[in-house]
Amino acid sequence: MNTLFDILLFPFRYLDPLWGLAWISALSGIMMILVFKKTSNQQAISKLRRKMGSRALGMLLFLESPLTVIKLAFSLITDNFVYLWHLLKPMLIITIPFLVTAAQLDARYSREPLDASHPATVTVLWKDSIPSAGTASPEYGVVISPVVTIPDSLEQSFSFTGTGGLFVFSEMGVRLGTAGQSGSIMVRGTEKRGIIQSLFRPWNGVLEPGTAGMRSTIQETRYHILGGRWSWFAVFLVFSSVWAIIGAVVFKVKV
Amino acid sequence: MNRRDFLKNAMLTPAALAALSTGCGKTAGRSGKRLIVLGVDGMDPNLVQSFVEQGFMPNTRRLMEMGSFSSLGTSTPPQSPVAWSNFITGAPPPVHGIFDFVHRDPETMQPFLSISEVSPPDSTLDIGKLHLPISGGGVNLLRQGTPFWNTLLEKGIPVTMIKLPVDFPPPDPDHNGLFLSGLGTPDVRGTQGSFTFFTDDPGSISDDTGGGIVVPVRDYGDGCYTCRIDGPANSLIENSPTMTVEAKVWIDRESRAVRIDTGDDSVVIGERQWSPWIRFSFHALGPLSTVHAIGRFYLKEASPKFKLYLSPLNLDPENPALPISSPDWYSRDLAEENGLFYTQGFPADTKALSRGIFNDDDYLSQADIVLEERMSLFHSVLSSYREGLLFFYFTSLDLNVHMFYRSMDPASPLFSSTEPRFSGVIASLYSRIDNAVGEAMKLLDDRTEIILLSDHGFAPFRRSFNLNSFLAAEGFASISSPYQRNNDMYACLDWSRTGAYGLGLNGLYINQAGREKNGVITLSDKRNLMENLKSSLEGAVDPLTGQKPVKHLFILEDLYPGFQMPPWAPDMVVGYSHGYRASWETTLGAFPEDVISDNMDPWSGTHCISPDVCPGSLVSSIKNMPESPTLTGMGSVINTILTEEDGAS
Numbered sequence: 014m015n016t017l018f019d020i021l022l023f024p025f026r027y028l029d030p031l032w033g034l035a036w037i038s039a040l041s042g043i044m045m046i047l048v049f050k051k052t053s054n055q056q057a058i059s060k061l062r063r064k065m066g067s068r069a070l071g072m073l074l075f076l077e078s079p080l081t082v083i084k085l086a087f088s089l090i091t092d093n094f095v096y097l098w099h100l101l102k103p104m105l106i107i108t109i110p111f112l113v114t115a116a117q118l119d120a121r122y123s124r125e126p127l128d129a130s131h132p133a134t135v136t137v138l139w140k141d142s143i144p145s146a147g148t149a150s151p152e153y154g155v156v157i158s159p160v161v162t163i164p165d166s167l168e169q170s171f172s173f174t175g176t177g178g179l180f181v182f183s184e185m186g187v188r189l190g191t192a193g194q195s196g197s198i199m200v201r202g203t204e205k206r207g208i209i210q211s212l213f214r215p216w217n218g219v220l221e222p223g224t225a226g227m228r229s230t231i232q233e234t235r236y237h238i239l240g241g242r243w244s245w246f247a248v249f250l251v252f253s254s255v256w257a258i259i260g261a262v263v264f265k266v267k268v
Numbered sequence: 269m270n271r272r273d274f275l276k277n278a279m280l281t282p283a284a285l286a287a288l289s290t291g292c293g294k295t296a297g298r299s300g301k302r303l304i305v306l307g308v309d310g311m312d313p314n315l316v317q318s319f320v321e322q323g324f325m326p327n328t329r330r331l332m333e334m335g336s337f338s339s340l341g342t343s344t345p346p347q348s349p350v351a352w353s354n355f356i357t358g359a360p361p362p363v364h365g366i367f368d369f370v371h372r373d374p375e376t377m378q379p380f381l382s383i384s385e386v387s388p389p390d391s392t393l394d395i396g397k398l399h400l401p402i403s404g405g406g407v408n409l410l411r412q413g414t415p416f417w418n419t420l421l422e423k424g425i426p427v428t429m430i431k432l433p434v435d436f437p438p439p440d441p442d443h444n445g446l447f448l449s450g451l452g453t454p455d456v457r458g459t460q461g462s463f464t465f466f467t468d469d470p471g472s473i474s475d476d477t478g479g480g481i482v483v484p485v486r487d488y489g490d491g492c493y494t495c496r497i498d499g500p501a502n503s504l505i506e507n508s509p510t511m512t513v514e515a516k517v518w519i520d521r522e523s524r525a526v527r528i529d530t531g532d533d534s535v536v537i538g539e540r541q542w543s544p545w546i547r548f549s550f551h552a553l554g555p556l557s558t559v560h561a562i563g564r565f566y567l568k569e570a571s572p573k574f575k576l577y578l579s580p581l582n583l584d585p586e587n588p589a590l591p592i593s594s595p596d597w598y599s600r601d602l603a604e605e606n607g608l609f610y611t612q613g614f615p616a617d618t619k620a621l622s623r624g625i626f627n628d629d630d631y632l633s634q635a636d637i638v639l640e641e642r643m644s645l646f647h648s649v650l651s652s653y654r655e656g657l658l659f660f661y662f663t664s665l666d667l668n669v670h671m672f673y674r675s676m677d678p679a680s681p682l683f684s685s686t687e688p689r690f691s692g693v694i695a696s697l698y699s700r701i702d703n704a705v706g707e708a709m710k711l712l713d714d715r716t717e718i719i720l721l722s723d724h725g726f727a728p729f730r731r732s733f734n735l736n737s738f739l740a741a742e743g744f745a746s747i748s749s750p751y752q753r754n755n756d757m758y759a760c761l762d763w764s765r766t767g768a769y770g771l772g773l774n775g776l777y778i779n780q781a782g783r784e785k786n787g788v789i790t791l792s793d794k795r796n797l798m799e800n801l802k803s804s805l806e807g808a809v810d811p812l813t814g815q816k817p818v819k820h821l822f823i824l825e826d827l828y829p830g831f832q833m834p835p836w837a838p839d840m841v842v843g844y845s846h847g848y849r850a851s852w853e854t855t856l857g858a859f860p861e862d863v864i865s866d867n868m869d870p871w872s873g874t875h876c877i878s879p880d881v882c883p884g885s886l887v888s889s890i891k892n893m894p895e896s897p898t899l900t901g902m903g904s905v906i907n908t909i910l911t912e913e914d915g916a917s
Contacts, residue, residue: 131607132544134527134534158536159525163518165490170518170527172536230534237604240597 018117031236031248034122038249041114042256045107050266053103058267061099065092115249122245124231132157132174133231139167300425300655301910302716304708307355307659308701309348309433309451310666310875311722313339313885315698324699327706328887331718335891340884341898342724344822345774345841346875348451348666349383351723351884352433354900357413362824362831364413366434368772370855371836374784377757379771379856381460382836383452384409384436388503397506398553407437407590416903417657421445425910426656430649431642433661433723436613438594447594448602450661451613455580456500456550456561456589461614462580465625466495466517469573472625479619485517485574493517493574499550499581500559500589511550511559521571528565537567540630542637545608548581560584562608564637568630577625579634583611606648609641616667621870628690628870631671639664639700646704650711657910662704665697669726673873677728679847681866709889717909718889723899725882729874731810732851732867733817733844735770736859742804744768744797747859756856764788767797770854773876775838776801776821783835798823798840805842810864817848817864819878843878850876 025033068089075081143162158172235242243251261268316337320329343351343361345368353364361367371382385408389401411434417427421443429435431450438447455461463480467473473482485493495515501508516529525538528546535543543565550559561581568575583592585603592611593599603609615638621631639662646660674680675690708718736758739745746765747753753760758769763786766779778794781787789797802821810817820843824833827841842850852869853860875882886897894905 132535134536136527136534158541159520159523159538161518161520161523161525161527161536163491163520163527170534170536230532235604237601 022117022121030122030234031238034118034236034245034248035252037118038252039256041111041249042253043260045111045253046257046260046266046268047264048107048110049103049268050264052106053267054099055267058096058099061092061096062267065089065096068092115246118245118249122234124234131232132172133229134170134172135229136168136170138228139169141167143167143169300715301912302653302655302711303657303719303906303909304650304653304711304716305657305659305719305721305906306701306704306708307352307432307661308665308720308722308885309661309663310669310724310726311698311701311720311885312669312725313337313883314725315694316885316887319695319698319702322695324695325702325705327702327709328720331705331709331720331887331889335887335889336893337885337887338893338897339725340721340886340902341896341900342875342879342882342884343899344827344879345843346724346877346879346882347773348723349434351899352451353411353413354898355723355902356411356415356432356434358416358900358903359413360828360831360900362828362833362837364411365834365836366411367837367841368775370772370775372771372777374777374780374787374835377785379757381452382410383434384454386458399504399506401503409435409437411435415439416907417445419907420657420910423911426654427659428649428653428657429659430645431661431663432659433613437591441595445594446598448599449592449611449613451663453583453592453611453613454590455582455612456559457498457581458500459580461612461617461619463617463620463625464497464578465620466493466576466578467574468493469575472573472575476623479617479623480580480625482625487519487574491519493519493576495576495578497548497563497578497581499548499561502550502552504552504557511552513548513550517576519570519574524570526567526570526576535565537565539567539570540633542566542633547584559589560587561589566630566634568625577620577630579617580612585609585611602645602648606641606644609645610638614663614667616664616671618667618671618871621671628672628687632668632690632693635664635668639697643700643704647707650707653711657906660704662701665701668697669694669873671870671872673726673728674870677730677872680728680730680872681868682870682872705887712889719902719906720885720887721899721902722884722886724875724879724884726873726875727846727877727882729849729867729872730847731813731817731849732865733848733854734851734858734860734863734865735776735842735854736857737861737863738805738808739768739770740859741863744801744804745859753859753861754853756858758857758859760859768801769857770842770850771857772838773850773855774841774843776840776842778839780839794839801840810848812864813847815845815847817845819843819845819881843881844874844876845878846881848877849874 022037025037028036068085072082072085072089075085143164156171156173160169160171162169233244235244236248238248260266316325316328319325320332343354347369349366349369350361353366354360357364366382368382370379372379387406387408391401393400417429420427424444427445429445430448432447433451435447436449436452436454438449439445461479465472465480465482466485467482468484468486473484481498483495485495487493493516495517497513497515499511499513502511513530518527518529520526523538525536527534527536528543530546530548533546535546537543545562545564548561548563550561551557552559560583562584563581564579566577566579568577583589585592585599585608588596588599588611593602599611616635617626617631620626620634621628626634642662642664649658649660672690672693674682675686675693677683705718705720712718736745740747744767746762747760748762749760751760761769763779765788767789768776768778770776777784778789778797779787780789780791780794802823805818805821806816808817809815822841822843824837824839824841844850849867851860851865884899886893890909894901897905
């Protein structure tokens with residue numbers, strides 16, 4: 014899944030993160046509205062909306078007859094449930110790509126890229142014992158501190174930073190310990206937690222036998238829009254929604 | 269395209285988001301003159317000349333050849349707050365009200381910092397132990413007078429003043445100017461910079477609180493030191509208790525490193541390593557009122573003794589508890605673009621070096637961080653600069669020359685104990701400032717000029733002159749409690765028999781009846797006393813060197829005739845000779861035994877002397893600069909350069 018998204022998002026990885034996120038959100042919004050069109054009963058929705066409109070008009074026309082208004086209101090409520098039923102299937106179908114996309118975007122756009130001013134500290138929690146020699150060797154990135162061992166809590170910590178580039182975080186990996194006993198910190202590890210969990214929290218992937226967990230302090234990023242500091246999810250939600258509405262108008266999708 | 273069409277189109281493209289976020293749509297561009305003013309505190313004309321000749325400053329040499337170079341008349345006294353206030357207002361101290369770093373209230377005889385003050389709220393709502401402010405209160409800039417840039421702003425010329433001294437808090441954002449406060453900006457504790465040093469070394473623990481505090485800590489066997497970090501006082505609670513946060517420091521003596529856990533943050537550093545900026549949150553009223561601060565740790569030693577330094581807690585530029593920029597979003601934007609940075613006015617921790625918490629290497633590593641941050645800020649501001657006035661202030665040269673003048677002064681009492689490898693520190697600093705000049709010169713074109721100026725030069729500080737001790741020895745002050753001579757604030761004085769006293773770095777005050785709390789000198793006797801003091805001080809001789817420590821004693825009513833002096837103004841300013849300065853004890857009203865002694869503090873360079881001994885520097889791309897220019901007149905020169913195209917000069 015990660016590789017698939019690496020390929021899908023390849024065109025955006027060299028853009029400024031805000032621009033990249035904005036374009037991906039826009040495309041996602043349009044894609045979602047098209048999926049909605051394909052998976053929903055457009056004819057039934059259209060008919061239902063007309064019916065609901067006529068019931069609302071009827072309520073306005075027969076204001077002097079309370080019984081008629083109550084009947085129409087009840088029908089309108091019933092129609093709403095039917096409308097929600099029509100939405101259920103496409104929404105369920107959309108939810109899957111939405112969550113997968115959101116998880117992948119979280120991995121790519123939620124954190125500050127690591128550089129000299131944004132180092133991260135990784136703490137590895139060992140299961141039974143700590144490797145005798147505490148050394149960390151990065152596959153990507155630079156370890157900028159000695160390894161601190163805390164015997165009582167079976168923890169080892171070190172600070173490291175990236176070697177530059179906006180997307181370095183998706184590739185970092187560090188080995189800790191010795192040849193005989195070691196743990197690998199793959200920032201997108203999938204070995205232990207399984208595919209679903211790693212999709213939702215790609216940052217916390219851990220590790221090999223012998224380790225109990227890890228935590229890191231990679232800073233969250235904020236996007237500057239209209240004087241505000243938006244999280245990546247706010248940018249994604251607002252832009253994908255706006256473009257879904259535009260898409261609905263352009264492609265004549267009944268929502 | 270009308271506004272509606274623009275908005276419609278803007279909505280249709282994600283790119284509009286980025287455009288809005290970067291401010292492209294805010295203002296229409298206008299072609300106007302550009303003037304970049306680099307304010308380099310303490311850049312000495314003689315050293316500039318020397319380093320240019322030695323090839324350390326090639327860009328400055330080019331600028332000199334292109335335009336002009338001269339010394340720049342400084343203020344009396346040549347202290348940074350006074351000098352930069354002269355520059356800002358184009359007027360002398362009686363107009364802007366800044367006479368020294370330190371003033372005193374004559375009614376209480378309490379000293380206070382001259383640049384800004386914190387005033388308590390006028391009224392509060394008291395609920396139990398809670399004191400909620402209702403009206404009034406805040407931080408006030410004590411500098412008076414009208415800044416020269418108001419003329420530019422009135423003409424619609426953009427003004428950007430970065431790290432401008434004596435401008436805290438910055439002006440209200442009711443104009444198109446961008447301001448970021450510099451010298452005078454406090455840390456979150458309200459001091460000019462107060463470090464915290466955690467240690468289990470009994471030899472490092474002292475009661476001295478000058479510049480910071482030493483906090484004893486202990487490892488109870490689990491490898492963890494619990495470090496309590498003091499923040500600001502909580503004025504919302506009765507008796508204003510100090511707000512604190514806790515840091516857990518886990519030590520690994522084998523790898524000589526620590527992991528520092530603060531709240532949700534965690535960082536690992538080894539010996540002689542600096543942490544990145546760490547954020548601290550002090551909750552005054554739960555989450556309803558929080559003071560945000562930033563600080564950097566430095567592990568001086570992990571073993572055998574634990575020595576961990578924490579920088580003064582700076583105001584967080586992304587969320588400052590006090591106004592440090594105008595508009596208020598400006599500091600946040602700069603921080604988000606360049607990373608967090610020192611916001612306090614005196615970023616280099618000279619006190620840590622003076623007190624022996626830092627050695628020379630420790631100090632230089634911290635000073636290097638300060639300069640790198642400032643250079644990064646400069647690069648960022650320069651890249652977004654389009655037109656009008658850009659003033660950018662560098663403080664590193666001043667602070668570092670203060671600390672390392674001894675390395676190039678064979679007559680300094682500390683010269684022999686300073687390692688020869690530090691002899692090139694000052695040249696290297698000038699060279700790095702020259703890099704900034706080079707960066708600015710890349711923008712030179714037919715509508716752009718550059719001015720490089722300083723507020724004062726430098727001289728060695730070899731001998732400390734205990735002004736108050738001199739006054740006592742000569743009968744101008746009377747000591748009634750000799751055992752309290754070394755206590756601050758005139759604890760030993762008999763005020764009824766004291767005619768004059770010294771306070772601050774250059775101030776000399778008459779104990780005037782009706783003005784001072786215990787004043788005895790009548791107005792009719794004052795003039796005569798000042799004349800006597802002048803002849804006595806200017807005639808004093810250092811028995812060790814045979815030199816006169818005081819070159820000039822300036823009587824302010826003669827220096828600024830016709831001006832009404834405010835009550836906090838000194839009556840006289842002591843202009844020390846080359847090699848001399850007021851002792852540290854003098855600045856806070858102590859009376860050591862010796863009148864003159866060797867200065868054994870690493871703070872070995874000074875400019876708080878006679879203004880003719882340490883003028884500033886002026887290098888410019890403009891050939892026709894005024895003859896005998898002064899810092900006071902430079903605001904007017906800047907206005908003329910930027911407005912002459914509009915025919916307004």
